[in-house]
Structure formats: C-alpha cells, structure tokens
Amino acid sequence: MSSNDEGAIQEAMRTxxxxxxxxxxxxxxxxxxxxxxxxxxxxxxxxxxxxxxxxIARLTGHTERRMRA
Known part of the structure; x- marks a missing residue:
C-alpha cells in the first residue's frame, strides 16, 4: 500500500x-x-x-423417577 492510498482512505473516513x-x-x-x-x-x-x-414439583418428579426404576 503506497502513501497515496492511505491519504485516500483518510479522506473517505471524514464525516x-x-x-x-x-x-x-x-x-x-x-x-x-x-x-x-x-x-x-x-x-x-x-x-x-x-x-x-x-x-412439590421436585418431590413429584423424584417419586416418578423411583417408580420407573
């Protein structure tokens, strides 16, 4: 990239x-x-x-797992 290209980029970024x-x-x-x-x-x-x-949800979930086993 040459120095001319860097100048063009700086000019394009101005707002x-x-x-x-x-x-x-x-x-x-x-x-x-x-x-x-x-x-x-x-x-x-x-x-x-x-x-x-x-x-209650934890207890009922725990008993369901026990009944399946």
Whole structure:
C-alpha cells in the first residue's frame, strides 16, 4: 500500500457530523431502578408460594423417577 492510498482512505473516513463523546444517562438509570424495585415489591410476597410449588414439583418428579426404576 503506497502513501497515496492511505491519504485516500483518510479522506473517505471524514464525516460532517461532530464527534459524540457520550454522557451519563441518569433518566434511564432511574427508570431501570424503578422497574427493578417494582418487580421486587411484586415478586417478594410471591416467593414463599413459588418455593412451595418448586419443592412439590421436585418431590413429584423424584417419586416418578423411583417408580420407573
């Protein structure tokens, strides 16, 4: 690759938009935390029932495997 080719590539990469450096997105962080806390508030009271259903499913699955053997 010659030096003329490199210059052509640099010229082709130029843009008319200003460079974007980013910024902290506090609004979306607030919405994300709000959704997370809302889910925790909704699911925390359901946790004991979910554990009971999981234990029953494990026990019935375990007895089914014993009956097959």
């Amino acid at each position: 008319v938009t200003p460079e974007y450096f980013g910024r902290p997105d506090r609004e979306m962080n607030t919405i994300g935390w709000g959704l997370f806390l809302g889910l925790v508030v909704l699911l925390l009271p359901m946790l004991p029932f979910m554990i009971i259903v999981w234990v």
